[in-house]
Amino acid sequence: MTKKNKVLNSHVLAALTPGAKVDIKTRNINVSSDPEDATLVLNVGGELFETYKSTLNKHGGTNLSDAHFLEQFYRESRKDYFFDRDPVCFRSILEYVRTGQLHLPSNVCGPAVKRELDFWGVNEGLIQRCCWNIYDSWNSAYESLLQLDQDRKAMFCMDFEDKEDMDWSTRFRCKLWNILSNHDYSKLAKVYGFISLSFVVMSVFTFIVETHPAFKVPGTRDILGRSHQGFTIIPNTSHSMVQENQHSMIPHPVLIIIDIVCLIFFTLEFVLRLTCAPQRVRFFFSFLNMVDLVALLPDYIEIIVMNHVHNDSVSSIMHYITILRLIRILRTFRLIRHVSGLWVMMYTLKASLEELMLMSVFLLVGMVIFASLIFFVGEEQFDTIPISLWWALITMTTVGYGDMYPTKDLGYVVGTFCALAGLLMIGFTVPIIVNHFVLFYTHLQSAIRAEKRQKSDLKEKEEEQKLFETREESNKTKTNSKREKTNYDKTIEEHVDAPPSYARVLDTLQNGVDKNAAIDAKNADDHANLGSSLFQQNEKFGKEKTERSDNEFVHLLGNGTRKNEFCTSHV
Template sequence: TIIIIMTTEKKVTSNNEKINETVNNLYFFNLDNDNCEIVSRKKKEDFYNEKSNDNKKNYLMSPKLSIPTNELLLKAEENGKRKFSWMDTENRVILNVGGIRHETFMHVLKKIPATRLSRLTPNLANYDPVLNEYFYDRHPGVFAMILNYYRTGKLHYPTNVCGPLFEEELEFWGLDANQVEPCCWMTYTQHRDTQDTLAVIESLDLDTEPPSHEEIAKKFGWEEDFYSGTMSSWQMLKPKLWSLFDEPWSSRSARILSIISIFFVIVSIVSFCLKTHPYMRVPEISFNATIYDNEPLHVIKNSTSRAHPYFFYVELICNIWFTFELLSRFIFSPNMKKFCKDPINIIDFIATVSFYIDWGLEELFSDTNRDTVEFFSIIRILRLFKLTQHSSGLKILIQTFKASAQELLLLVFFVLLGIVIFAALVYYAERVQQNPGNQFDSIPVGLWWAIITMCTIGFGDMVPKTYLGMIVGSVCALMGVLTIALPVPVIVSNFAMFYSHAQARSKLPKKRRRILQPHEVKPIVGRSTTAALLGTIASSNSTHFVTERNINIPENGDTHPGIERRYYDSLIENFARNMNHFTLSISRRPQDDLIQAGVAYGIRWG
């Protein structure tokens, strides 16, 4: 067995001085014995000039030297002297990932068992026996980090790719994403926080664009009827009526109804507040007298006031609208169970029902108990939360408090802890010295002073009089400032995060170009389109059949048939959507256009 190796050498004189002249030598090795005898050495130029040495030429293959996997190749190292060492080629593996070739050894891929690369065999469909390599149409940049993981045992996250793409590649190669090194873990997990934030924003329904008919049909669960075109009149009417009351941005009529709803909410709240003003109330004077022999013995005068009757009519009109709106939204809702569980709808229902209950019970109570009845009408103020349906900022603010619930609970815990501690301290501090004007007669009284001081309000109704009490008060105020200020940056950052993502999402195009899935791409039938792209088909009129559709390529003398960019959309859309037979004329331009069109629309040209 003879193997040929080409080396690049520098000429060396007798005193080991290198000469700037490069010589390409071909070494012929005989592997039939254990000594690896060098049969001969020739210059590359001389070897090619020998016309009669055809047998030796067969060992030298072009453009690459292909060595059988069951042989051993010699590696030449030139460090002034020629040294030859054995290099195992039996386990060498060539991996072509996304057009980038990677070479490694099989024992390296065996380091991580139960993965795709650890089970490579020539029987796989990805193996190319001609090129002696495995081809995978995956991301080459991520694969470089994955292959490095096999070599070093450390998985690092490339910062130039998105997190979901990295996870998808790891899943394809059968690797665990939790093996990412600690130095890259924080950067790697940022995409998870972003995905959670986007999921929350998606649930808030902040879209200001009208939903499409397909999206509405999907929300109501009528996809099959929508695509088949068998929707009834009620199915056509119900989504439109629902959009009027629940989607303020769906149409001009929906905006008008939204403005009317906001107007009635504001009028209801203003009326509820104004009717408590003394100038807006009507005085009522009642007498209770005891009469004996037609002469009063005892006369009790009771003076009260009640809201002006006009406020009742204002609230009646407002609640009629709220009742109509609530019933309409319930009847036209896509999911009635989900509608009943919505907190905003629950508040709206209770506030509306409370008005009718107050109206019915008003005559059953005496005038002295009328204030007790009106007290329960305070729940109508909660109608202000209905405004969140019309403001994305309010939705984001409420979601910010939900996301910061853990920090807020921690804040409440530390505040309560400080209140109890400083209430006890100020109570005993005021009793240590003689203090005739001591206002802290118990620890529960000190709780009120402590919470007012920690919140830096300071009403001044209770103040310490002794020096020790003043010191306790100063420390209490200082600790209150520090305790309350600590979670504020977290809440602000959460709001900024939600708001920035919401703004970015609002600028994102809602309708994106449809990408065909691999199972949706049908193979090309007929003459090879690849040949047409490479210009190997003659310029005569010809037709290339793609599934059930054909393309007529006119004759214009160009050897590279292609397609102009302005025809991309119409051509591919017809390929993907139109189910009828049709013929398209394509003007011939540089072949790259048609190739890029196929890649851009996810169509594989065969």
């Protein structure tokens, strides 16, 4: 018996189904269905899929093999099963049911594929290894971006809740908080952001230039009372230390004044932020707030301590004051509030901690190996392994200060392999960190642009709503105007038909004009013209009255026909 027949006979299931074929490599059973077997039609997102009923039962772990699940989507009128799902993903799932191998399309996002797999009851662990990397990278990137949004909103977008039920003081706090924290909130917030950034730049500038001799003047104490008598920081050949100096120098008074102004501004900003914060405890212990607090403390401690220190006690505390001044470097972290790329860089380092640890392990292993080799080669400069570790670190990171270098043939060989190992280490690990940074930075910029578009759309909707309300009010005003005008015309007709005296008609018409002008200011000019016409009519009657006698005037008013023609023509 041949080896092939042994494999076929050893498979017990091969004898259970007539016509079944066994794949020798994969040990899978392939059964050809009868063309006359019953089929069913699956309409997935408008695309029709027809398959055998027996095919759906090959792998019982899916929802396609569940009759109760399929009955929920059966359409009696069309004799098919309709699913409003993605047909591209379903094609891969149906292929899995047929062949037992789950391959995914590369042009579909990982979270979308996961939703489809969950709907059809397919475990993601069945995905083949060739497609798993793409699927897992999609999901990992999606989860990383969600975490990025949550951390960004927690740090920069802390906001008030239940804005509709706030009193006037809480609304003021909310507005002030948005101005201090969100520089895109309004024009005033942008102006404040520019001012805050200017103070940060000035603070960093004074911290840097106050160490340069060109920005120093002779003296022992500055305008804040801080003592500098007899001591300055002098670089030594081995280390920097505080030594006595006969010519003490202090920073220029202008720099001290700028430093004081920045200190006052940052203190007021810190107090206002803490007062207006929606969640004070959470804000107080946030990373950026702790950086601001730690950056402020050294200045106050130095002012308080140095103002109460005698000259003979300066030497004992000067070393600690120097350390406090070193903490002022944290002022540069205030730029994170204004430059989003700095925060993304720090977040990338935090998110890439595993890759950084892996790079550190590679670097440590390479340092130990090549430091030991260069030591045992017998180079004169490498008299100890710790010194050789420094050389290996500088060589593997491609810095190469040139303070230590091999001089023998074997040393050249060790140095060559050390440099190559460093290049491989950087090539393996750094691109991963760079990809994380590019992913986070592009997503952050897209999120900021999306938020601006949402605010712009919301503002446009509010303007459209206001315009619609204005038009509605205008239409109501026009309707009321027409109604008042109709009533006014009826009043005129009633006065024309009746036989009152001329003065009574004139008073009624004038009162109607005044009433209509008070109701509708828009038609006041028309009503004024009508009153003017009636006033001219009054003057005309006055002239006729002086020219005619009283009997002729009474006779004119008594004639109803001529009166109606006269009043109708002038009204």
